Ligand SMILES: Nc1ncnc2c1ncn2[C@@H]1O[C@H](COP(=O)(O)OP(=O)(O)O)[C@@H](O)[C@H]1O
């Protein structure tokens with residue numbers, strides 16, 4: 049039952065989805081690093097972006113990849129708006145209240161989607177949706193390959209932005225030493241909004257990238273949210289390179305688990321990994337996290 | 341008109357007063373020291389000026405305009421730059437990146453290359469370590485970085501909170517010499533120190549703070565000769 053072919057196929061699928069997890073987690077990690085909140089609404093934002101991709105395709109025949117030039121910036125702005133209106137006013141609230149806040153936001157967005165678009169599974173299937181080729185004995189679906197490549201490119205672009213631009217450096221400075229950042233003349237309120245916006249933009253891009261091979265439904269973001277959370281813990285809270293590497297590890301763990309274990313247990317490997325890391329390497333596998 | 345004026349400031353943490361009825365003036369071009377024991381309110385005073393804390397009562401004026409309701413970054417944009425106690429450099433960022441962030445405000449950004457050159461010539465050690473993470477520097481080097489980073493903003497008023505804290509005597513002397521050089525280059529300096537002797541020796545005027553109140557004001561020389569200062573702060 050555990051042939052080499054199956055194993056190879058699991059590795060390919062795991063790596064390809066892992067890149068997407070990496071991008072989703074990079075956004076989550078950035079938000080955590082700067083705002084010190086765990087954004088449980090991250091997956092719900094991804095879900096909204098998938099609906100946006102769906103409607104652009106269904107109504108206007110916009111290619112899902114092309115739609116990114118619209119949804120990426122739009123969700124960046126939406127993220128800034130959410131931060132300004134919902135998150136920022138509660139910045140000094142107790143930590144557990146801030147957790148409830150993003151959780152509540154997630155529930156609100158999911159129910160909004162349910163009311164607006166019902167619970168049916170919708171799909172986006174452009175002409176290339178079924179394109180594939182074989183790599184050795186493994187089947188590589190082209191949309192999954194594109195999603196992985198696109199996610200990695202986006203994560204690297206984010207990394208470059210954080211390294212090379214003044215706003216990127218201000219984001220890193222604020223994550224490390226908030227008071228030092230304020231004393232440098234950085235408008236930290238604005239930087240917090242920008243960081244949240246970038247996080248939303250990243251997860252929106254991830255959402256668009258997966259729609260050609262995924263379904264769209266109100267709760268579609270939940271599993272991505274959980275996976276991204278595991279990735280962030282694995283990679284170290286606030287560690288961006290760790291998030292990308294962690295994405296591949298979780299993607300692999302998930303697909304190997306699905307191959308080796310019966311269906312209902314397929315995520316056991318991922319969560320076992322999660323618990324082990326929390327127990328033995330709480331700062332993350334790569335140790336560079338700056339969690340407090 | 342003084343460059344910076346605090347009038348009748350009250351600042352508290354919850355119900356605990358930290359500054360009571362503090363009035364103080366910094367004249368353009370001078371070096372002024374505020375000395376006092378641990379817990380006397382020196383840091384609280386600087387944090388109030390830079391906008392990290394809000395006063396209960398009283399006002400802060402810079403170049404005649406009130407700044408006590410401005411957000412921190414607006415105070416920096418006006419030319420009041422604060423080197424905090426404990427340095428607060430960005431540890432995983434490179435020395436050069438720390439310095440670049442010092443010139444984050446738009447006006448300072450335009451002069452970044454220029455300012456960087458000046459800071460490097462003031463602190464050649466920082467040039468040697470430009471690519472290194474700030475967290476790997478020694479305490480003295482981190483203090484130089486914190487001062488250099490503040491200079492990148494091209495301050496009119498530079499406020500330093502205990503720059504000598506925790507440093508070896510030789511380094512302390514070097515830091516004080518640098519502060520003097522910065523002052524001679526035209527920057528007004530407000531220096532907060534527990535190192536009373538060296539701070540007052542460097543300064544034109546000084547204030548003594550006790551339990552959140554100003555108890556003495558005078559020239560540096562006057563205060564160094566004052567009986568109370570000698571007994572309480574100079575161990576004589
Ligand atoms: N964050 C804070 N919360 C509560 N009390 C504080 C805080 N910071 C300082 N204090 C209190 O305010 C007073 C003045 O402290 P501070 O300004 O740090 O003095 P100094 O810098 O002269 O040592 C002290 O009694 C100190 O305990």
Ligand SMILES: [Mg+2]
Pocket residue numbers: 379382383384425502
């Ligand atoms: Mg102090």
